[in-house]
Amino acid sequence: MADRGVSRRDLFGGILRRPVEELKDRLPKALADAVPGARPAESAKPAAARPTFPRRIRPPMHTITAVCDPAGRFRVDLNAKPLDAGRSWRVAAAELAEPLVLVRVSSTHYAAATGECSMDGSDVQWHPGEDVLWCPACGSRWRLDGAIVRGPARRGLLSLHVDEAEGVVRIDVP
Secondary structure: OOOOOOOHHHHHHHHHHHHHHHHHHOOOHHHHHHOOOOOOOOOOOOOOOOOOOOOOOOOHHHEEEOEEOOOOEEEEEOOOOOOOOOEEEEEEOOOOOOOEEEEEOOOOOEEEEEOEOOOOOOEOEEEOOOOEEEOOOOOOEEOOOOOEEEOOOOOOOOEEEEEEEOOEEEEEOO
């Protein structure tokens, strides 16, 4: 049998091994400790911390209390505390895990969504000039269907079904 020279395994193993070994020399110390046989780089910079934003809660005068009915829907009586078109309320109830945001988009249309920013837990508010929900702390924006328009939030909001009859709004929360 004739000698075939270098095998594919040796050839590709050598090609692939070399960059990995060179990479190990440039790893930050925290990662190098986790990789067996790796040496930390001397000039490794610490990883940049993710920015934090102060949590902002809407004042009590912008909050309305909801009552859970036997069907599991949340009822909000707007006769006692009317909501003008282009405005929003923070909706709170003991049975809710997080507050909701109720928006009166026009004189005949209401919308609701989960009301906490997924980035920092701040209460989201309605921005009527742009037709979006926004977080006053981090600046994230969502459409009323819950889709993200702009981050830094990476998770959308949950859009909720709303019915209105005689000044009472009913919100379905799954």
